[in-house]
Amino acid sequence: MSEVAMQHAHLVVADVCCGLENVAIPAHSDVEGTLLSDIKYTPTNVAGPGAPTDPSEIMYEGCDCQTPSCSTDCPCILRYGPTYDKTGCLLTEELEKTFRSKPILECNTSCQCGEPCSNRVAQKGVSLKLEVFRAPHKGWGVRAAERIPLGRFVCEYAGEVLGLEEAKKRTQNMKKEDMNYILTLREHVASGNIIETHIDPTYIGNVGRYINHSCSPNLLMLPVRVDSEVPKLALFAGKDIEVGEELSFDYSGEYGNVVNQGNLQKVTGQSKDSSKLKPCFCGSEMCTGFLPFDPSLYQVH
Numbered sequence: 443m444s445e446v447a448m449q450h451a452h453l454v455v456a457d458v459c460c461g462l463e464n465v466a467i468p469a470h471s472d473v474e475g476t477l478l479s480d481i482k483y484t485p486t487n488v489a490g491p492g493a494p495t496d497p498s499e500i501m502y503e504g505c506d507c508q509t510p511s512c513s514t515d516c517p518c519i520l521r522y523g524p525t526y527d528k529t530g531c532l533l534t535e536e537l538e539k540t541f542r543s544k545p546i547l548e549c550n551t552s553c554q555c556g557e558p559c560s561n562r563v564a565q566k567g568v569s570l571k572l573e574v575f576r577a578p579h580k581g582w583g584v585r586a587a588e589r590i591p592l593g594r595f596v597c598e599y600a601g602e603v604l605g606l607e608e609a610k611k612r613t614q615n616m617k618k619e620d621m622n623y624i625l626t627l628r629e630h631v632a633s634g635n636i637i638e639t640h641i642d643p644t645y646i647g648n649v650g651r652y653i654n655h656s657c658s659p660n661l662l663m664l665p666v667r668v669d670s671e672v673p674k675l676a677l678f679a680g681k682d683i684e685v686g687e688e689l690s691f692d693y694s695g696e697y698g699n700v701v702n703q704g705n706l707q708k709v710t711g712q713s714k715d716s717s718k719l720k721p722c723f724c725g726s727e728m729c730t731g732f733l734p735f736d737p738s739l740y741q742v743h
Contacts, residue, residue, distance in 0.1 A: 451575065452476070458649055459483055463568040467649055471576035478574070478582065482646045484600060485567045487672060490642065492605020497672035504552025511559045518549045519561055530563045531593035532678055546666045546676075564666040564676040568597045572689070574652050579723040581621070582652045583688050590683040596661060599625060599650035599675040599691075601643030609640035613739040623651055625693070626736055627665060627675060639665075641675060650677060655733055656690030658726035663691050690724065694734035 451470035458467050460483045469478055487497040495501075505517045514524055522545045527533055549561045570590060577583030590596065601623070604612070609624055616622060627639040643651035653661070662680040665673035677691055719732040 454478060455574075458574050458652075459485070459568070463649070464566070465568060465571060467568065467572045467574060469574035469582070473576055476576055481643070481651070483648060484646050485648055486565075486598060486600050486674065487603050487641065488601075488646060490602025490604045490608065490646070492608040493603040493672075494605060495603075495670060495672050497603055497670045500551055500669045501671055502547070502550050502552070502667070502669060504550055505555060507549075507553065507555045507559075510556040512549060512553075512555045512561050516549070516555070516561065518547055518553065521547055526560050526563055527593075528560050530560055530595065531591065534593045546664060548666060548668045550669045552669075563595045564598065564674050565668045568649065570594070570596060572597070572649065574649065577654060577688065580654050583654045583690075584649060584652050585688045586683050586685055589685055590679045592679055592682050594679045596677045596679060596689065597650050597653075598648060599641060599643065599653070599663065599677060601641050601647040601651065602645070603672055604640040604642050606638065606640065609642065610739050612642060612644070623647070624739065625675065626739065627673065627695070629665065629673075639673060639675075650675075653677070653689050653691060654724070655693040655722065656724040656726055657692065657722065657729045658724070659690040659692045660687065661689055661691040663695060692734070 451472050452474055453468060454471050454476055455469040455478055456466065458469050458478065462483055462485050489496045489498070505512060507513075507516050512519055514520070519525075524533060525546050548563060548565055549555050549559050550565075553559075555561070571587035573585050573587045574582055575585055604624070609626065613622065613624055621644075623644045624640060624642045627641070629637045629639075631637060660679065660681050660683050661677045664676050664678060666676040667673050683689070719735055722729055722731060722733050
């Protein structure tokens with residue numbers, strides 16, 4: 443949609459963030475009477491029922507760097523290696539080679555470095571101009587209101603951190619017409635264990651809840667840790683994104699979908715005629731036809 447068309451769309455809400463982000467994010471719709479879900483806005487994760495760890499708890503020792511911005515010998519950076527360049531963007535030359543597997547740790551509340559530190563990115567929240575809009579067939583979506591360069595942090599996918607049993611209960615209690623916002627992150631650690639984090643922005647969440655799925659997304663989701671072991675599910679630009687372009691990420695956690703309809707069962711864990719599958723309207727040439735589906739939260743033990 444062009445900038446002119448954006449200006450003529452009906453303003454639904456002046457700021458979906460309620461003043462809690464660095465910039466206001468308006469919501470527009472071409473459909474009169476359209477309403478946004480009534481949620482409590484939070485710019486970052488909060489502890490929900492059964493959360494094993496409070497995401498606001500300070501768990502990491504801070505660095506004692508006395509400079510405004512840390513260098514590569516900072517303990518926070520040395521732990522896993524550098525993540526960002528001086529502009530705060532992902533080090534793109536390392537993107538495909540490293541970032542899919544290495545942890546990301548930012549400087550935290552206990553660190554002596556200043557707010558301008560280049561190792562403080564996801565924790566600062568939204569700083570880009572974005573717009574929530576009514577997307578055909580998909581409900582609400584989010585589009586760029588300014589150009590977003592490759593590697594730039596866009597926003598978190600934030601909400602309530604749930605325990606496994608609560609995540610299962612909420613999933614199994616959903617009606618067929620309900621939107622499923624629960625996202626499960628699975629991280630394989632060196633010990634061979636798998637750490638699961640369940641984030642639900644259904645009732646308490648941020649602007650990330652309005653971003654739609656695409657089988658060929660322009661955003662990349664990476665777990666970023668700051669104060670707590672609970673990661674921020676941070677969304678970064680996986681390409682240069684132009685004004686008016688809809689933002690999207692792959693709900694399965696992948697980036698650059700390489701599966702096709704023939705591999706659908708492998709992707710979803712279900713057959714094509716499963717009643718749990720919902721159609722995908724991303725319009726990508728790589729579209730699998732259905733939204734990613736995680737059957738694990740439907741399992742009853």
